[in-house]
Amino acid sequence: MNILLIEDDEVLADGLMHTLSKSGFRLSNAVTGAYAEQLLQAQGFDLVILDLGLPDMDGLQLLRRLRNQKLAIPILILSARDQMDDRIEGISQGADDYMIKPFELRELEARINALIRRCYGGFTHMIEVGDLQLDTQNQQILLNGELFALSAREFAVLELLMLKHGKVVAKDKIAQHLSSQGEYLADNAIEVLIHRVRKRIETHAVVIRTVRGLGYLLEGTIDD
Ligand code: CA
Numbered sequence: 001m002n003i004l005l006i007e008d009d010e011v012l013a014d015g016l017m018h019t020l021s022k023s024g025f026r027l028s029n030a031v032t033g034a035y036a037e038q039l040l041q042a043q044g045f046d047l048v049i050l051d052l053g054l055p056d057m058d059g060l061q062l063l064r065r066l067r068n069q070k071l072a073i074p075i076l077i078l079s080a081r082d083q084m085d086d087r088i089e090g091i092s093q094g095a096d097d098y099m100i101k102p103f104e105l106r107e108l109e110a111r112i113n114a115l116i117r118r119c120y121g122g123f124t125h126m127i128e129v130g131d132l133q134l135d136t137q138n139q140q141i142l143l144n145g146e147l148f149a150l151s152a153r154e155f156a157v158l159e160l161l162m163l164k165h166g167k168v169v170a171k172d173k174i175a176q177h178l179s180s181q182g183e184y185l186a187d188n189a190i191e192v193l194i195h196r197v198r199k200r201i202e203t204h205a206v207v208i209r210t211v212r213g214l215g216y217l218l219e220g221t222i223d224d
Helices: 010-022 033-042 059-068 084-092 105-121 152-163 171-179 187-201
Strands: 002-006 026-030 047-050 075-079 097-100 126-129 132-135 140-143 206-211 215-220
Touching: 002 010, 002 033, 010 026, 010 105, 026 033, 033 059, 047 059, 047 105, 059 075, 059 084, 075 084, 075 105, 084 097, 097 105, 105 126, 126 152, 126 215, 132 152, 140 152, 152 171, 152 187, 152 215, 171 187, 171 215, 187 206
Parallel strands: 002 026, 002 047, 047 075, 075 097
Antiparallel strands: 126 132, 132 140, 206 215
């Protein structure tokens, strides 16, 4: 899971990056609203954590802009503004959750997991396709319940395809998803990577189909 942390407090951002990456999330930090917008355009994120007091704009203004651009990923506001009106305003402008600073890290993590579950997994944190299970809470892919060993790149691609299973994922979306981990892959490198992942999963009741000109689609195959 790629998380964009929009937070200008360096100490808090460092602490969050450290703790959440230990839980398996991949984090990027933007200290201004403008930089956050740039990152969101260039890279693929699955969740945004948004501070409201940013140096160049109000977080609510950024939130409105993102929602106007039809950015559909879950956004959690993390703010010291603790009045009921602030929370109502944040939620009605399009935030999915609102947490007040100071906060307990454990609670933040639980809420992140709840948002991911709600937005990607329905009611469960396990997304199942064929014999594979994506555990969105522990950031793992399992094969029939056992940990499926994958390289970081393979994991990132398969995670994205599993999150969007049954839907076509464009090649540039895959490139964006990988670029938020600092990897910049050319088209042919993505083809090679897909080929590798395909080989890894081919006997596990799941297949990556190529939809010519559009991208790739992961789906379960029916067992005999
Ligand atoms: Ca701030």
